[in-house]
Every structure is written in C-alpha cells, then in structure tokens.
Amino acid sequence: MCTPTPHNGAKKGDIAKTVLMSGDPLRAKYIAEKYFEDVVQYNTIRGMYGYTGRYKGVRVSVQGHGMGIPSIGIYTYELYNFYDVKNIIRIGSAGALDENLKIGDIVVGIGxxxxxxxxxxxxxxxxxxxxxxYSILKELTSTADDLNIQLNVGNILSEDVFYGDLDTLRNWARMGILAVEMEAAGLYMNAAAAGKNALCMVTISDCPFTGEAASAEFRQTKFNDMMKIALETAIKLK
Known part of the structure; x- marks a missing residue:
C-alpha cells in the first residue's frame, strides 16, 4: 500500500526504526516536546499525533495509537508493514490486579x-x-537497572472492555496476571506476524479492586520514569 495511508500522513522515511507509542496522543506530544530535539510532526490525521526527533543524537519517533486492540492494530500494522518500523515500545497506563502494585509502579508485559x-x-x-x-526486554530491563528504577515483569491482560466485571478480573489475578490494559496482545500479534519487535510497558494508574485512580493529567505527563526507560532503551536498539 502507498503512503501516506488513510490513518497516517507520514511519507516513507519520515518515521524512525524505533517508535514509542501511547494510547493518548497528548502523551506523545508531551514526550516529543520535553525530550526530543529537531522535532518534526509527521501525523495529525484523526488527532493521532506522531513526531520524529532526536534523543541524545539518535533518531526516534513517538505516536499515539488510541484505545483498544482494533485501534492499535491499525496503527502498528501500518508502521510495521508500510513504514519499515522495526521496534515498537508501548508506554501506557494500566489497572493493578496484583495487590502488591501501587499507583505509579511500572509493569512490563513479558506476556x-x-x-x-x-x-x-x-x-x-x-x-x-x-x-x-526478548531483544527489547533485555535492553529495557538493563536500562531500568542502570537508572535504579524498579520494574515488575510478568503477564498482563489485554481486555476488550474498559468497565469490566471485577469478579472476572479477580479470576485473572488468581492466575498471576499483574495488570490489565487494552492493547498489548494486539501489538504483540502484529509484531509476530510482521517478523518485527514489540514490548509493552505500563504505569499503574488505577486499582480496580480499591477504586483508587490517578487523574487524567497524571496519565498524560507524570509517567516520566517509564518514558525515560523507553527513551534510553530506544537509542540502544538496532
């Protein structure tokens, strides 16, 4: 398929080999403005902002992907198959299912x-x-160690329903699921089908079993430890 696509206004070569992605396009905008130099915005279609810039001299892109597997499925399919992207790191938010997790904790979905x-x-x-x-996981966990930031690594749940049944979530928790979000499984499937690389890292923004939740502004801008780990990992990837 030719580029630009119906969902992405970028041309071939506008997007880096490694892309950080968040559900909220305003988080992508925040990262580009706070961390990048020589920033170029390559997408505004449907409000799903995408930017390419340099972080510590290395070319990296950041883009929103929307909510749910159907949305991330479209954007990541196009990035992998039409724009020659090799690595995607999702940096998102999630609800804690493990009782030991607190708001602000970082979870890496190995599965x-x-x-x-x-x-x-x-x-x-x-x-x-x-x-x-594994190629991304290895670099990311090493980066977190270097930054002295604690990670929780394990299985996460990609739900189709945002307002899910709590008893159902408790069943997943009993099987060792750490957190619930809505996109990682679709990202991982698209990466596998394309022969590319993917990893999902999330910051806990709410606790479904207690009702505790962070604000929308916290979700957009206060995930700086996760962002730092992702950026430092991105510049190591080939």
Whole structure:
C-alpha cells in the first residue's frame, strides 16, 4: 500500500526504526516536546499525533495509537508493514490486579493474555501465546537497572472492555496476571506476524479492586520514569 495511508500522513522515511507509542496522543506530544530535539510532526490525521526527533543524537519517533486492540492494530500494522518500523515500545497506563502494585509502579508485559478475538484472523488450531520481544526486554530491563528504577515483569491482560466485571478480573489475578490494559496482545500479534519487535510497558494508574485512580493529567505527563526507560532503551536498539 502507498503512503501516506488513510490513518497516517507520514511519507516513507519520515518515521524512525524505533517508535514509542501511547494510547493518548497528548502523551506523545508531551514526550516529543520535553525530550526530543529537531522535532518534526509527521501525523495529525484523526488527532493521532506522531513526531520524529532526536534523543541524545539518535533518531526516534513517538505516536499515539488510541484505545483498544482494533485501534492499535491499525496503527502498528501500518508502521510495521508500510513504514519499515522495526521496534515498537508501548508506554501506557494500566489497572493493578496484583495487590502488591501501587499507583505509579511500572509493569512490563513479558506476556499478554487477552479475551479479544483479534487472533482469529490467523486461523491457528490452538491458542497463540502473545509475548514480548526478548531483544527489547533485555535492553529495557538493563536500562531500568542502570537508572535504579524498579520494574515488575510478568503477564498482563489485554481486555476488550474498559468497565469490566471485577469478579472476572479477580479470576485473572488468581492466575498471576499483574495488570490489565487494552492493547498489548494486539501489538504483540502484529509484531509476530510482521517478523518485527514489540514490548509493552505500563504505569499503574488505577486499582480496580480499591477504586483508587490517578487523574487524567497524571496519565498524560507524570509517567516520566517509564518514558525515560523507553527513551534510553530506544537509542540502544538496532
């Protein structure tokens, strides 16, 4: 397919090989303005802002992907298959399912369980395990150690429903699921199908079982530890 696409106004070469992605396009805008030099905005279509700039001299892109697997499915498919992107790191928010997690804690999804039917398109006679790329995970955990930032690494849940049933979430928690979000499994499936790399890292923004929740402004701008880890990892990736 030719570029630009119906969802992305970028031309070939406008987007870096490594892209940081967030559900909220304003978080992408915040990262570009706070951390990048020589910033160029390559997308405004549907308000899904995308930017390319330099972080410590290395070319990196950041873009919004919207909410849910269908939305991230479109944007990441195009990035991998039409724009030659190699690595995508999702930097998002999540609800804590593990009782030991608190608002502001960082979780890395080495695996992403899901109740979505997105995987049906692959016509597999079984259940696909949706996992992160080790090449990114290795660099990211090393980066977090260097920055002295604690990570919680494990399985997360990619839900299709934002206002989900709490008893259902408790069942997932009993199986060792750390946190719930809405996109990682679709990202991991698209990466696997394209032969590319992906990882989802989230900051806990709410606790469904207690009702505690961070503000919208906190979600947009206060995830700086997660952003720093992602940026420092991005400049190490090939």
């Amino acid at each position: 992403a369980s899901t109740n979505s039917n997105y995987g049906k398109q692959y016509k597999l006679e079984g259940t696909l395990s949706h996992i992160a790329s």
